[in-house]
Amino acid sequence: MTPKVIAMAGKGGTGKTTTSALLIKYLLSKKLTPVLAVDADSNANLNELLGLDVGMTIGQIRKDLKSDMPPGMTRDQFMEMKTQQAIIEESGFDLLVMGQPDGPGCYCSANQYLAMTMDHLATNYRYILVDNEAGMEHLSRMNLRSIDYLLIVSDPSARGIMTARRISEITAPLGLEVKNKYLIVNRAPEPMTPELDAKIREAVKESDLPLGGIFPSSDDLIKQEITGLSYLKLAEDIPVVQTAFAAFDKIF
Ligand SMILES: Nc1ncnc2c1ncn2[C@@H]1O[C@H](COP(=O)(O)OP(=O)(O)O)[C@@H](O)[C@H]1O
Numbered sequence: 477m478t479p480k481v482i483a484m485a486g487k488g489g490t491g492k493t494t495t496s497a498l499l500i501k502y503l504l505s506k507k508l509t510p511v512l513a514v515d516a517d518s519n520a521n522l523n524e525l526l527g528l529d530v531g532m533t534i535g536q537i538r539k540d541l542k543s544d545m546p547p548g549m550t551r552d553q554f555m556e557m558k559t560q561q562a563i564i565e566e567s568g569f570d571l572l573v574m575g576q577p578d579g580p581g582c583y584c585s586a587n588q589y590l591a592m593t594m595d596h597l598a599t600n601y602r603y604i605l606v607d608n609e610a611g612m613e614h615l616s617r618m619n620l621r622s623i624d625y626l627l628i629v630s631d632p633s634a635r636g637i638m639t640a641r642r643i644s645e646i647t648a649p650l651g652l653e654v655k656n657k658y659l660i661v662n663r664a665p666e667p668m669t670p671e672l673d674a675k676i677r678e679a680v681k682e683s684d685l686p687l688g689g690i691f692p693s694s695d696d697l698i699k700q701e702i703t704g705l706s707y708l709k710l711a712e713d714i715p716v717v718q719t720a721f722a723a724f725d726k727i728f
């Protein structure tokens with residue numbers, strides 16, 4: 477199976493992780509599974525929105541690779557075995573947490589082993605969804621060079637949308653092939669006034685990015701986050717989930 481790769485981009489705090497969690501909920505609901513969710517933010521928190529505890533991360537495995545291997549095992553075999561162990565298996569989706577990036581004195585060929593492991597792993601999934609931090613360096617570390625859908629998340633301001641456009645323009649120098657790009661405008665005031673809606677759409681038009689959706693600011697999300705309940709348990713009839721699902725219906 478060749479998985480479709482979905483990646484999140486956008487400034488910190490715009491809603492990449494929130495959109496990731498809603499998208500996993502969508503893919504599960506539409507039975508577009510199995511899904512591999514990758515938390516590629518060094519401050520991993522996708523797991524929290526999914527109500528899961530993090531165990532081992534790729535960052536930790538990378539460190540272990542520096543020490544002596546168990547007898548009879550090569551480093552690439554070790555990487556593959558440990559990665560299998562690090563994957564959190566849930567119904568319909570798995571979660572892999574990247575953890576801390578390599579610091580100074582990194583064991584850099586570890587990334588080569590990671591790339592090989594990802595190549596094997598990828599064939600098990602229908603979708604791979606990568607929740608990135610602002611930079612997208614992890615994508616190349618994982619050998620994910622072709623992205624089927626890049627969702628760039630922005631706040632509902634003209635300046636935010638221009639920033640999203642700049643982020644979209646840096647994907648080419650990273651050597652990433654991006655097949656489809658969409659802008660997601662998140663945390664739009666609720667209720668939206670026609671004036672504001674027109675302003676947002678005008679800024680989007682100038683950005684040259686196709687609009688994937690405008691998601692409302694939602695107290696339901698805030699409540700769910702504070703109580704620590706999984707976003708997967710949100711009712712499907714609340715406004716933000718309905719808006720997100722309608723947007724995803726058009727995109728996927
Ligand atoms: N549509 C929304 N309505 C209400 N709160 C939101 C919405 N989207 C994001 N948030 C909140 O904003 C904060 C940042 O969102 P997050 O998804 O973690 O951003 P990012 O991953 O881009 O840094 C979180 O506390 C989240 O709950």
Ligand SMILES: [Mg+2]
Pocket residue numbers: 492493494517521607608
């Ligand atoms: Mg995040």
